[in-house]
Amino acid sequence: MTAATAEAPADDPHGYSARHLSVLEGLEAVRKRPGMYIGSTDSRGLIHCLWEIVDNSVDEALAGHCGHIEVVLHADGSIEVGDDGRGIPVDIEPKTGLPGVELVMTRLHAGGKFGGISYTASGGLHGVGASVVNALSARLDVEVDRAGHTHAMSFRRGIPGEFADDGRPDARFKKKSGMRQVRKVARKVTGTRVRFWPDRQIFLKDATIDVDLVLDRMRQTAFLVPGLQITVRDETGAEPTSETFRFEGGIGEFCTYLAADAAVTDVLRLEGRGHFTETIPVLDEQGHLTPTDVERDLEVDIALRWGAGYDSAVRSFVNVIATPKGGTHVTGFERALVRVVNEQLSSTRLLKSNDDPVTKEDVLEGMTAVVTVRLPEPQFEGQTKEILGTSAATRIVSQVVTRELKAAFESTKRAEKQQLRAVLEKVVAAAKTRIAARTQRDNQRRKTALENSALPAKLVDCRTADDRSELFIVEGDSALGTAKLARNSEFQALLPIRGKILNVQKASVADMLKNTECAAIIQVVGAGSGRTFDVDAARYGRIVLMTDADVDGAHIRCLLITLIHRYMRPMLEAGRVFAAVPPLHRIELSRPKRGQDKYIYTYSDAELRKKLVELERRKQSWKEPIQRYKGLGEMDADQLAETTMDPQHRMLRRIRIEDAEEASRIFDLLMGSEVAPRREFIVGGAAELDTERIDT
Template structure:
């Protein structure tokens, strides 16, 4: 034991005293614990640094002082943000004796966002954004156009000074104060901030994705009507440049986000409210005194319903995205549920004894953008993902209730029927939810005593693991052969009677009333629509087994339409297949030793090729070659060998590579609009091989 250790132990037997405590000064705390300020030191944290600088420029735009923002991702890894706002103050702040630029870049909780004088609504709230980015940059350059000059200042890991050359590795001399650059016209103002992320802080692979920046800047342009934003990425072989400007605001944003067919036009719900907030205010003696402050909160909501099932809700506070929502979205949800239920009662779409519709029913197919603006909002953490201002719930709820009620009771021209369709869609979603819940209660795999809950015509299999397959078979005649051909361990059969209902042109209620559609959904056992749960599906695969003729193709198309509309996750997971039965069977007259007597061909081209090959080898076959018109023409051995036995069969996997294109094709082929389908058929008529038509 050393003398120093012995002395320490004598003074403090626990080996822990005040000498072990550390006090981090200024930006040193940011470098020591960066995750506290930017969330992480990977790509997410790096992107957050960019947003902190961009948000300062956006705040200028919110105040009406900025019309253009430029973001540049330089080839050397640096990031630059410029704007034509008022410019950071360059005069001396009297208490610290520092220029305004140096103050906001080197001191935590210093800025113009406090007190509500410079900014009535802003995204930068804590006064730490720019200083945190500065602390985590190996170099940061600031250029401010103001008062007829360009004012320059540089920093290295938060310390002010001058670099002898370009780049973060240039020789650096510590020095306080600003440098005066070139002269500019007095009317020209703005900022340019360029920073090089410090690789001592950020992991080596941390990078900023171009698409992420484009999405965020596009979003910001939607939220600040009239603001133009340009993005340039110089990191690749070919520079990428895009510009954004939208004068329609969040109404245009709502239409952009929605991907399904519209049931209603975009509704704009706008209003404002007041609340009193107690905040600590610094008095003349430097003491923090609790003071009641009157606040204004502006609400702007855009929403529209579509034919789809997905819900898209984007929320913002002073143009800052709140991906985990908060009190403003809570108020929106509360008002939406209350108002829609009142409208359903008043229009008698819900009777007195009916249960109220739930939030999920109303949100089905809804796209909404919820924005609020207020000075000094309370966020949960510097990353600003959740709004915590409690008064926002009440004010947003009041505004949405009042404006949405007015929209339903005094609709604009052309909107009355649209809003009626919205209410009917909500009721339909509620009925589907109730029906799906009833089905799910009976959709667990039944034991011998419970089998009566499933359709009597289902021929089930014994296993319930991922190997299990459900063959949907066309007709009872093919079912009889398939029963003998299947492996009862893992292959189940469900016969359907010819062509099922075209669900693309039918309502949910009509689909559920249809015996064939209802049986398919019940047998698969995972619900339908929004309530579909892929993990609850009773079978690992769905295999459509129809005849290789026109009617069989039509039946497959109808079945795929049902699956696409109400069980889409099965398609997305690659668990839907079409069986591929053979078209022809060649019976050899003189098969060689070890050669099968029967050869199956799946296309006309394959048949011609095979016959030429047999003729060249001198082998004879029985004429005429058998052409299968349907599965019922095969015996059990042939059906098993060609279509059902996993060792020999051929399956075609049905996938959705592009859901939007798939939706358009389904609507074209199966929808209620006849004219586009007629044009499609007419345009393709010349390409049809008439020899392939079954007559």
């Protein structure tokens, strides 16, 4: 850093003159304000330095000159990146008189990525990456294999020179410009190896490289550059580890890897290119910057698929550089996507003329997409390259997506037509859910659904709210009166339902919310519904379905389980849903023996027959006729308590999901809107049914 030496004028009342102005030379600006270049001086900034070096090697791979990259995290805290690319030039640059390596490592805005001659598409474009890392390193070593020799050079905080020994950043250092040849190699062998020791004067003491982040980034890069092999070696632990990535499927394989839900469509590839003219300042022979129109090519490659889930994942990249905050290319992708889907919904009449168009959130629901563009000298917002700013990308990406996606929707292949029809139906369902949620928010006083803060008047609540608490969903008001007397009011709550509730498997969310019984159940449980359901917020430790022991009762129980499976599934997964098992028969003994109960309850016809044979063998008589319970309301309170509600005597059947995917398939089959598969199931299983078990 140099400073002017002019004295302040005697009449300067503020004591502020030219001598207070500082000029930062060379890489001093980087060390003075590192956050401008790497974002921060914590772990995030440290790993950004690694990305700057790795991106240079990846650019060689993009140019077709590199097939293998190796990243090594050394035990001494240094980081090394090597590749088998062309190698940084080692000859003398005419204007500066410096070797290419020294020029790249010590001068900001110096490199081979300006003008599009050496690289048609690259991640590095400002020419500051390697020099910034050099400036922020206590030591940096470079080895380049070119022209039959290994050329080496070292730096200390951006200053070229030689260290007295190898491998220590604090070794004695002597300033010296130029490169040295350290050994011979075969003339065909080329490549670059960069090893740097982060400067702890700059980086925080606890700044470290997260190995998992490195592995994720290298796996991602291997997906984006098909055929490139990347090896990561970690020598920081007790046992060195190594992992190698290589993928031939490109972003299509990457899209499949990212998707976590069941597929609705196969992976679609939308590819194309476009041209645009860009005005940039170009340095002429006299050293003047002249605005010049340059013709650019922009390549678009997008992989996407829709899944059965609700979450969306859109990853975007420019020349293999991730743009986590999106940019103009993502804007073009999303605009075209929404426009094409709305056009298809209108043409297929899934969206009526008076319906609101679907939104971006509706279309992206369940989508996994990888959006990549390649172009020379992209304009990023900042050195950290998180947002693409090249304005022409919006138009070109939008044109490619519109053309390719329309062609996919208009495909005559049967499988593709079915898949994309399912996508349109999924988008419409998402839009209806969004509209229902909006209606729910706008009408806070509606008493038919979750938004009503007051609990239903028919709820008979319990006094405690701990893990012991139980919510009995009772069939019919007649059974409610008996259950009130039979329950333990300390921890057992009752909610009666009238008749058969809505079959939610083939109803929309809006219809479910309009159904008084469904809304009351979700409201009383108090933990939300669907994706927002929080099992820890449930007001009761368990839910017990208490229905009559007949066909109607079994149907109501099935409808209730369908509701819980679709909108409160975590309760099932946690094993907190049960079905009460009321008895079917009551045998009254004529002369019970001492210590023997007067009443014997059985729970099936087979058990009744077995019990009667046993009583005959014991020569015990019973009163005729044997009572057959048709419903819960036929029991006295003490009978209901003893057989069904008292934890010391009752029998509960836990409802579990051993295989969620198979359970979803069965629910769709038995309760969904497709009639034909259900008819086939019933006809196919009719012969296996025991007709004597039919309650007539």
